[in-house]
Amino acid sequence: ETFGTQVLNWWKLLNPTWRQACPSGEFLQSGEGDWGVLDVSGRNGLLSVLACMRWWHDLGAEDMNSNPQWIYISKDVSWVV
Template identity: 35%
Template sequence: PKAVGDWVSRARVFTPEIEPEVFGRQFWEWWVDINPDWRTSQRPMIREDGKSWASLDFHGQNGFLNVMACLKWWRDALETPSPDWEEAVDDVTWVL
């Protein structure tokens, strides 16, 4: 999501203001895109062991922190956890 680029460009010292519904859609588009092709482009995403995870092998200063930051920002913008957010947390947790 655009918020990740904004956060990185500002030396990770601010929390972006987001619209939870819009950000949720952006997160899911991005999460599906960075996951391996075998996990599919639909939800719920496929969960299998023994496959390649190369597309999620992030290097550099942020690495997987970007994913975790997105989940935090999204949750902070919600009054209560949404089913989409809970599904995202569940899927990211499974991947980890």
């Protein structure tokens, strides 16, 4: 697994259980519920996700704007924030 795949899988695990996923595994950017699981400090908090995204971007050998995993997580994290 690449670092990016690991970050994406971790992001999916951190999200609240009420978020629904498409058949492709990506979360729908809709719905309402408690976001408390992401409102934590430490290694499983939103700041850690943003830091890992930065590292992933900096490690990216290819154009990150054409990487489908990067595009998805960027849009989804932006929607959540």
